[in-house]
Amino acid sequence: MNAHKGLVLIVEDDANIAALQRLYLERDGYRTEIAEDGTAGFAAVARSAPVAVVLDVGLPGMDGVTFCRRLRERGDWTPVLLVTARGDEADRILGLELGADDYLTKPFSPGELVARVNAVLRRGPRPAPGPAPAVHALGRLRVDRGRHTVHVDGLPVEFTALELALLAHLLDHRGQVFSRAQLLDRVWGDSAHRDQRVVDVYVSQIRAKLGTASPIRTVRGVGYGASAEAAGA
Numbered sequence: 184m185n186a187h188k189g190l191v192l193i194v195e196d197d198a199n200i201a202a203l204q205r206l207y208l209e210r211d212g213y214r215t216e217i218a219e220d221g222t223a224g225f226a227a228v229a230r231s232a233p234v235a236v237v238l239d240v241g242l243p244g245m246d247g248v249t250f251c252r253r254l255r256e257r258g259d260w261t262p263v264l265l266v267t268a269r270g271d272e273a274d275r276i277l278g279l280e281l282g283a284d285d286y287l288t289k290p291f292s293p294g295e296l297v298a299r300v301n302a303v304l305r306r307g308p309r310p311a312p313g314p315a316p317a318v319h320a321l322g323r324l325r326v327d328r329g330r331h332t333v334h335v336d337g338l339p340v341e342f343t344a345l346e347l348a349l350l351a352h353l354l355d356h357r358g359q360v361f362s363r364a365q366l367l368d369r370v371w372g373d374s375a376h377r378d379q380r381v382v383d384v385y386v387s388q389i390r391a392k393l394g395t396a397s398p399i400r401t402v403r404g405v406g407y408g409a410s411a412e413a414a415g416a
């Protein structure tokens with residue numbers, strides 16, 4: 184057994200489950216810290232700099248999916264193992280899209296938990312995203328922000344400045360999902376005085392222009408994102 188494999192932060196509101204996770208992980212050589220709600224856990228990541236976070240999805244304060252998204256948004260790529268209740272398929276998928284590294288379904292065995300934590304640590308933190316590229320080439324789609332051009336299959340498609348800014352923002356953060364309010368803040372510059380449906384209108388316009396080459400995905404109840412893989416190949 185390794186004497187010290189680093190600190191794992193357990194964010195779990197069920198004290199029994201948290202105690203079990205602590206037991207399994209410490210037996211394998213990790214140190215552990217437990218946070219009982221999402222807000223406390225989020226603060227603990229910055230304070231304690233754990234090597235990994237074992238994160239329950241259903242949490243008071245801040246749910247695990249929001250936790251994960253906010254962590255990645257602030258550029259923190261600490262490995263996250265998301266723990267979901269059986270049947271929470273949507274949470275699991277959403278969590279992975281928002282930057283979780285792996286997931287574990289309750290109930291789990293001690294061996295499973297430890298193996299997953301070891302695995303996310305072996306993979307290491309994901310590289311922080313670099314500066315946004317000026318050109319996105321994704322399957323049949325090519326978006327050149329500098330020249331303000333969009334091409335599908337080599338043919339130019341007319342885009343307004345806002346349509347291009349929205350598409351480029353989603354492509355800059357491929358695989359992430361944004362709420363309408365976030366997109367209004369980041370693309371339009373404010374969300375306070377705008378009808379969120381304007382985002383839906385712009386997404387429709389972009390989809391109409393790009394057809395099957397559109398990389399934009401709708402995540403029900405959350406918002407929009409760009410697929411990591413090329414669309415309409």
Ligand code: CA
Pocket residue numbers: 195196197239240241242
């Ligand atoms: Ca819970």
